[in-house]
Amino acid sequence: GAGVSQTPSNKVTEKGKYVELRCDPISGHTALYWYRQSLGQGPEFLIYFQGTGAADDSGLPNDRFFAVRPEGSVSTLKIQRTERGDSAVYLCASSSSGELFFGEGSRLTVL
Amino acid sequence: GQQLNQSPQSMFIQEGEDVSMNCTSSSIFNTWLWYKQDPGEGPVLLIALYKAGELTSNGRLTAQFGITRKDSFLNISASIPSDVGIYFCAGEGGSEKLVFGKGTKLTVNP
Numbered sequence: 001g002a003g004v005s006q007t008p009s010n011k012v013t014e015k016g017k018y019v020e021l022r023c024d025p026i027s028g029h030t031a032l033y034w035y036r037q038s039l040g041q042g043p044e045f046l047i048y049f050q051g052t053g054a055a056d057d058s059g060l061p062n063d064r065f066f067a068v069r070p071e072g073s074v075s076t077l078k079i080q081r082t083e084r085g086d087s088a089v090y091l092c093a094s095s096s097s098g099e100l101f102f103g104e105g106s107r108l109t110v111l
Numbered sequence: 112g113q114q115l116n117q118s119p120q121s122m123f124i125q126e127g128e129d130v131s132m133n134c135t136s137s138s139i140f141n142t143w144l145w146y147k148q149d150p151g152e153g154p155v156l157l158i159a160l161y162k163a164g165e166l167t168s169n170g171r172l173t174a175q176f177g178i179t180r181k182d183s184f185l186n187i188s189a190s191i192p193s194d195v196g197i198y199f200c201a202g203e204g205g206s207e208k209l210v211f212g213k214g215t216k217l218t219v220n221p
Contacts, residue, residue, distance in 0.1 A: 033208070042212050042214055
């Protein structure tokens with residue numbers, strides 16, 4: 001499709017496990033963003049890539065969270081030693097000229 | 112950090128009524144944006160405002176960038192059932208990252 005694609009759409013895991021969430025941005029978009037949305041809240045910024053490099057990772061809550069974008073296209077958000085408080089919808093967005101286009105999100109549930 | 116106060120939290124209206132929601136900030140933003148989010152979907156941009164005092168319309172939607180750069184409102188006229196959803200304001204202060212409000216959940220009774 002032509003939009004931002006995120007996989008998996010749903011992930012249920014146990015506390016302490018490792019999780020990877022994938023984002024496939026709109027083709028040609030150089031900027032890619034990860035946001036986290038908890039129930040009843042607005043999205044909260046995690047990290048922003050311009051090309052392959054993380055231009056701003058100030059929103060990552062702690063060192064259990066890490067994201068990569070090795071070829072400047074697909075990005076993976078990695079969460080180590082998951083905790084119940086990590087449960088949320090993780091939204092990816094891409095942009096070429098300012099307007100952000102969001103994917104449908106990956107819903108993570110940590111039991 | 113920057114925070115946005117969005118109100119009301121929820122609204123229940125009859126089809127055909129007008130709706131108004133607003134956002135205030137403790138700090139100045141360069142850009143104000145309004146998004147709509149349907150269940151299971153990501154937010155979709157409705158209106159973007161780039162200049163203090165700017166009033167912009169998009170169909171039945173009208174939004175304004177407050178003159179102090181610390182507030183914005185969104186009006187929806189003649190609501191219809193498909194307006195149902197959660198509306199978010201967002202501000203951008205020059206750092207490429209958006210700060211979102213907590214959302215206004217709109218319910219439209221036919």
